[in-house]
Amino acid sequence: MKNLSIIFIFASFLASCSGPERSPSPVFMPDMYYSDAYEPYAKSTAGYPNDKKESEVYALNNHGMSSLIPVEGTVPKNEIETLPYELPNSNEGYLASMNLESPLNPSNAKSNIARGEKLYNQACxxxxxxxxxxQGPIVQSGAYLGVPNYKDRQITVGSVYHVIMHGRNAMGSYASHFTDGDRWRVAEYVMELKNK
Incomplete structure (x- = not known):
């Protein structure tokens, strides 16, 4: 009996290793295994295409379009500020950044600082x-040490922007966390903290 079960297991193993002509095994939930890819503004075929009642899926009620309403507070692509920054990720680039001034409109200084403060508190x-x-919570917990006090450093708004953009020493780049303009707003807020 023991030999028969070993032979059965071995035969099952060989049968499962058949060549490419073997048909795929059945899928329990094909709608989840083979997902439909949607193109923005393309007619959606998801869910209940022939059903006349309202669906809980927004895409099906949005005139059949697959694109959704943007999340509240997001920035439309055409409104993102593009402020080119050409200095290289090097010590020379950092030294050159010390002479840079913020390209943001000074008449919006109050709103720029307010937004910079909000973003700083979220990410920095x-x-x-x-x-x-x-002395942020991560430093106080002992998980990370050596974060400088801004008052002890010779920094400018340009050098802070450079560090946010490229990182420096143990700090990595935070460029992906902010838009071009928001990097300058955070840099301006950092200078406010330094000068308090």
């Missing part, structure tokens, strides 16, 4: 601290 304060003293 965990390490750099709410007041820029390098």
């Amino acid at each position: 304060a965990a390490c750099h601290g709410v007041v820029g003293d390098g």
Whole structure:
């Protein structure tokens, strides 16, 4: 009996290793295994295409379009500020950035600083601290050390932008966290913290 079960297991193994002519095994939920790809503004075929009642899926009620309403607070692509930054990720680039000024409109300084503060508190304060003293919760927990106090550093708005863009020393780049303009707003807010 024991030999018979070993032979059965071995035969099952060989049968499962058949060549490419073997048909694929059945799929339990094909609608989840083979997902439909949607093109924006293309007619949707998902869900209940022949059903006349309202669907809970927004795409089916949006005149059959597959694109959805953007999430509240997102920035439309055509409204993103594009401010080119040409300095290289090098020590020379960092030194050259010390002479840069913010390209943002000075008449919007108050709103720029307010937005910079909000973004700083979301992305930077965990390490750099709410007041820029390098004593954020991550540093206080002992998980990471050596975050500088802004008041102890010779920094400019340009050098802060450069560090956000490319990173420096142990800090990595945060360029992907902010738009071009928002990087300058955070840099301006950092200078506000330094000068307090």
